Amino acid sequence: MNYISTRNKKIIKTPSEAILQGISEDGGLFVPEKLPKLNESIDKLIGKSYKDLAFTIMKYFFTDFTEDELKNCIDLAYDQKFDREEIVPVVKKDGVFFLELFHGPTLAFKDMALSILPHLLNTALKKLAIDKEILILTATSGDTGKAALEGFGNVDNIKIMVFYPQDGVSEIQKLQMLTHQGDNTCVVGIYGNFDDAQNGVKELFNDRNFNNELADINILLSSANSINIGRLVPQIVYYFYGYLNILETNEIRSGEKINIVVPTGNFGNILAAYYAKNMGLPVNKLICASNENNVLTDFFNTGIYDIRRDFKMTSSPSMDILISSNLERLLFEISNRKDELTKELVNNLKIDKKYSISPAMKENLKDFYGGFANEKKVEESIGQLFKTTDYLIDTHTSVAYSVYKDYREKLQDDTKTLIASTASPFKFGASVGRALGIEELEDDFEILYELAKLSHLEIPKNIQDLKNKDIIHNNICEKNEMQSMVVKFLS
Numbered sequence: 001m002n003y004i005s006t007r008n009k010k011i012i013k014t015p016s017e018a019i020l021q022g023i024s025e026d027g028g029l030f031v032p033e034k035l036p037k038l039n040e041s042i043d044k045l046i047g048k049s050y051k052d053l054a055f056t057i058m059k060y061f062f063t064d065f066t067e068d069e070l071k072n073c074i075d076l077a078y079d080q081k082f083d084r085e086e087i088v089p090v091v092k093k094d095g096v097f098f099l100e101l102f103h104g105p106t107l108a109f110k111d112m113a114l115s116i117l118p119h120l121l122n123t124a125l126k127k128l129a130i131d132k133e134i135l136i137l138t139a140t141s142g143d144t145g146k147a148a149l150e151g152f153g154n155v156d157n158i159k160i161m162v163f164y165p166q167d168g169v170s171e172i173q174k175l176q177m178l179t180h181q182g183d184n185t186c187v188v189g190i191y192g193n194f195d196d197a198q199n200g201v202k203e204l205f206n207d208r209n210f211n212n213e214l215a216d217i218n219i220l221l222s223s224a225n226s227i228n229i230g231r232l233v234p235q236i237v238y239y240f241y242g243y244l245n246i247l248e249t250n251e252i253r254s255g256e257k258i259n260i261v262v263p264t265g266n267f268g269n270i271l272a273a274y275y276a277k278n279m280g281l282p283v284n285k286l287i288c289a290s291n292e293n294n295v296l297t298d299f300f301n302t303g304i305y306d307i308r309r310d311f312k313m314t315s316s317p318s319m320d321i322l323i324s325s326n327l328e329r330l331l332f333e334i335s336n337r338k339d340e341l342t343k344e345l346v347n348n349l350k351i352d353k354k355y356s357i358s359p360a361m362k363e364n365l366k367d368f369y370g371g372f373a374n375e376k377k378v379e380e381s382i383g384q385l386f387k388t389t390d391y392l393i394d395t396h397t398s399v400a401y402s403v404y405k406d407y408r409e410k411l412q413d414d415t416k417t418l419i420a421s422t423a424s425p426f427k428f429g430a431s432v433g434r435a436l437g438i439e440e441l442e443d444d445f446e447i448l449y450e451l452a453k454l455s456h457l458e459i460p461k462n463i464q465d466l467k468n469k470d471i472i473h474n475n476i477c478e479k480n481e482m483q484s485m486v487v488k489f490l491s
Helices: 015-021 050-058 068-075 109-112 117-127 145-151 171-178 194-206 207-218 228-248 268-279 295-302 325-334 339-352 359-364 375-390 395-411 425-435 444-455 463-466 478-490
Strands: 001-004 008-013 031-033 090-093 097-101 131-140 158-165 186-189 220-221 257-265 282-288 302-304 355-356 369-370 417-421 475-478
Touching: 001 015, 008 015, 008 339, 015 109, 015 117, 015 220, 015 228, 031 220, 031 325, 050 068, 050 228, 068 117, 090 228, 097 228, 097 395, 109 145, 109 228, 117 145, 117 158, 117 228, 131 145, 131 194, 131 478, 145 158, 145 171, 145 186, 145 194, 158 171, 158 194, 171 425, 171 463, 186 194, 186 478, 194 220, 194 395, 194 478, 207 220, 207 325, 228 257, 228 268, 228 417, 257 268, 257 395, 268 325, 282 295, 295 302, 295 369, 302 375, 325 339, 339 355, 339 463, 369 395, 375 395, 375 425, 417 425, 475 478
Parallel strands: 097 417, 131 158, 131 220, 158 186, 186 475, 257 282, 257 417, 282 369
Antiparallel strands: 001 008, 001 031, 090 097, 302 355
């Protein structure tokens, strides 16, 4: 299995090279030369542990890793840092299955992939005998930043720098990043939104002169965002795990299709579900759930991707995104892998702030359904689900749950459904508390105590500890100053 660029299929990399590089030299994203098909029958996978299943899936993608190398990466990733033995519990509530992806150290789904990416990178470095330091540059809408800092903190040969929108993350998300300790880490707030941070990071990757200057001081740029194929592939695993859990508990019969609902911003998490479907996972509909930044909903409904609209700050900040980077990989697939066309569409977005796909490409989107939830629905869904089931979800999961309810009512589809539950409700305590009738308090931690009392849940220790931690990172910059901040960090 080699990897090619979405914008130029003549650029070919081994898995190790693609993981290390993060983004192609032409600005494109790496995709497998051919999407693999699962050789094993789904039934044969029943009973596998999360680690064993991870090896079964990832071996199709990381073919230049030996069995021992890949298993070692998996063992180091999925260990006691997760607070559940099964790593990813599946909970049935209100007739749907919630895939709880937030039991890692930073209480968000990003832990699932960012726990293994540092080990994949270090293994790739050794395999390619590259004697350089890696600088991880990452833009975050909230959760990727802390998960990346946690994964890469104090890892040999790697430095990590995280850019986040100064006023575009929750208070808990911000504290998680600003209090992070680690000599090889740097966190920078920017005056702008996530799209500004993401575009700034992409420009640094595509700046050949800057990359050459870094090479002169023995530094190689790489990414921890889902634009890195080493971050995306591990996310495929938990959709298989969720399906197998539902199958094993006799909620579905062998081969029966399910719907998968994913709260979506940068499109990586639902793209992983799309890859799982292509590998052979029995999936009926991939339901793409957006918040009020509903550019993806409009795209799936009209075939037009148009970012000429107001950027909205919502209670689900990790999805406050207008430019969904991973959609480029889907464009590549639905155009029958036409690299020139993919490049043209992406360039149109950069120049004209919009693009339109052909009727044939739109036909290839039939596996998807796009919907969005406004702030009122998000709040109502949290309160309603808790009132009827005592089950508490965060704002992002509520977006998915709300969109699913609308989908089920609109299409009268009773297909069993798996919802990706992407974060602990305690990461967004003020918004979740408001949905349960808890009054706004000056101190976010007071809200968390009230939320814990009302829900009979414990505040996760990693969040409780934040209250007494010192702020370590005080960096803020304009979006056009990101390069100078990198230079400052390295010096």
